Amino acid sequence: MYGRRASQLLRELACSETGQLTAFNSDAFDQVIKECNEHNLQLQSLIRKIEDENLDIQTTRNEDHFGAVIHHLSLIRNKRCLMAYMYNRAETIQSLRWKVGPVLPQEIQEKLNYSEEECFKNHSAAIQSYMSELDLDLTVDMVPPKDPYIRVRVLDDIGEVCLGDHSISLTKHSLHFLRRTDAEPFISQGMMEEFLE
Amino acid sequence: MASGSGSGSERWSEDLETEVAMAMGTTDVELLKRAWRNEKAAPEILQFEAALVLRAREQIQLLEETVEEFTENGVDDLVVSLYQMDLDRSLFLLRSYLRIRLQKIEKYMIHISKTNLWNRLSEQEQRFAKSRCTDIMEKHLEQSVLSRLPYGYQSILKQSISSEEDDMVPEPQLDTFVFCKTKHAVGAFQLDDTGDEIVDLVADDLYVLRYKSIRGLVESGRIDLV
Incomplete structure (x- = not known):
């Protein structure tokens, strides 16, 4: 079924507790990307077919048109799932800056892919330079103080x-x-x- | 925040002033607490309280100096720790306020930079949002997802090339319900555009309303979020 693998990626995200990170599922991720490109090939060939029959692409409503629409929508759905997967992971990763500090422990770092590691480092540096502009450390005092x-x-x-x-x-x-x-x-x-x- | 300097009559009048201000709930700490609470409860980013933050920082510095002075002069430990506690609380408020704003910026950076919400950010926040946060996230999504998708589907703002508007940008949920407290009577207030729902906002009362409908009141400071 179209789009199933992508939804499994998201289910993985939804099943883990908030703030917890699972290992980056590069197998499933690559498969969904492959699926996207297959959808695109099918889509292009259907569009070519409509054009070869000298039909107007804007108004034709034959089986090829609806086939193309399905491929288009599946592709968009896959894209949304992939983006949601990456984005939500990135949010969790960035929140670690506040909880753990600028250096991630080994067991977390193993769960990230290369781009995510880079994203964490850059984001961490961004917060750092904001704090030094302000001359105020924002990473302490995470809970309201009771006693000094x-x-x-x-x-x-x-x-x-x-x-x-x-x-x-x-x-x-x-x-x-x-x-x-x-x-x-x-x-x-x-x-x-x-x-x- | 109690001021620690001054002596004799000068100190008296100062204390009196702070007391009067406190009674009215308008000391800077009270104001900061209010700004912090509003920012915490509001789904969208609010106007940056530049002047207030500046004053709070000045006072915090003053308090830090006072505590230092007290420790050097061997003032009673209890007094010092009371001042220290006051200082810690103010510092927490300030830090938490700035932190909540940063987290909102991270979440809605693209939405904020496209609308006039942009003007609500402080100069440093704008720099943080624009050249750092947005670029980092864009680069990350670009290299891990978008560049591997077929042509026409590579935009970060649009689902595909055929979308007419930007339909991939996370926006704050303004429909959400918030708890709010009135300071003064606002009177009959219209909750929706059609005028079917009207609520009478009396002074010092608690309400649960949609953020969207009381947005204006929050911005003009006539209602506080809790």
């Missing part, structure tokens, strides 16, 4: 870090009482967690 300080537990050996005017050593499993804005970048990268008693 939070208690955190270090999950990874981070080492000596300079925070404000003093430096502290963040060794694995150690507990610290830090300023929320200082701790947030570490938390979003999974190197720290908020310690709740």
Whole structure:
């Protein structure tokens, strides 16, 4: 059936949780692209056939015309599905900039295709230059603040870090009482967690 | 935002002023909170509050200096942390406000750049939208989808060459319902073009209405979104 593969691509998108990313399905994607080009070949040959019979392409309503319309509409549908697939993935990828930071962990990067990786990097740079124009870091303070300080537990050996005017050593499993804005970048990268008693 | 400088009588009058302003709900923090709430709830992008953002940033800087000064002079930790909390909240409001706008721009960049919504963006936002965001997304879709499609179907704006208008551009859903709160009585207000639905908007009341119908009231600041 025309257009089924493309809709499967979208179903894949709809089935995953919001904000979650599945691996880029390049097999299905390439097949849909191939389908598009086949539709186009059929469409062109039908149009040629109408023209060869010396009929007016604008007003003819024979079986060839309707065949051509079906190919045209299938092609458009496929295009919409492909674009929706790419666009929605790109949106999720761009939202990662806010959640994870400018560098994506390996397991996410494996799920992207080349163009998506590039898109993420460029988008990340765009946000960066907007922030430096404003001289304000927008990636911290993602949730409304309750207390200026939070208690955190270090999950990874981070080492000596300079925070404000003093430096502290963040060794694995150690507990610290830090300023929320200082701790947030570490938390979003999974190197720290908020310690709740 | 409480101001930390000044002393004696000067300080008194300043405090009084802030208190009066607070009672009327018109301190800059209140205004920023309102702008933030409106921006958060509205489906489309609203006018950038340039002057307000500038004032808020100035005040935040002042507060930062105050906190620093207090820490150096060994003022009571409790007082410092109260100021710090005030500062953090204002900073959060400002950052979140700018962030929500960026996310709207990312989502509707093509729509925004084609309509007069463009003028609602700040200078930096315009630069972000035009030369960065739109180009990045266009390039991405171009190289992964559009360039591989047959001729006539390669436009990012149109479904095919036979479409008369741009029918591939995401637009905000203006029909959506929003919660809103009136400040002053607006009186009988017509919700649709035909005049079949009229609602009497009294002061200080909550309503759930279509965004489209109260758009004008939001823009003129006569109603707040919540």
